Amino acid sequence: MSGGHFYYRDDAIGEIADKIDQLIKSNDSTETNEYGERVGYGYSAQTIAKFKHAVDLLRVAQIYAHRVDWLVSGDDSEESFHERLIEDLDKLAQQRKGGA
Numbered sequence: 001m002s003g004g005h006f007y008y009r010d011d012a013i014g015e016i017a018d019k020i021d022q023l024i025k026s027n028d029s030t031e032t033n034e035y036g037e038r039v040g041y042g043y044s045a046q047t048i049a050k051f052k053h054a055v056d057l058l059r060v061a062q063i064y065a066h067r068v069d070w071l072v073s074g075d076d077s078e079e080s081f082h083e084r085l086i087e088d089l090d091k092l093a094q095q096r097k098g099g100a
Helices: 010-026 045-072 078-098
Strands: none
Touching (some): 010 045, 045 078
């Protein structure tokens, strides 16, 4: 089994990022939910920019937590920790550029 030192809580960081990303995407929606409440919150562009920054920071935090977890759990050596950290951060940067 890989990781586990942090009880796989790095996944929770990613889930928070996903939920904030969903708030960003639905912000301008005028649709209503089953309770008749508006789905979008209608936050300002300035607030949405901060939400986007939060998503970026959370994605980086998730990567760091995951890589440290694997290192201290004995799944990675220090050398592979550094290599995989760079790979994961590079992959994230590529996803940001591609809009994925």
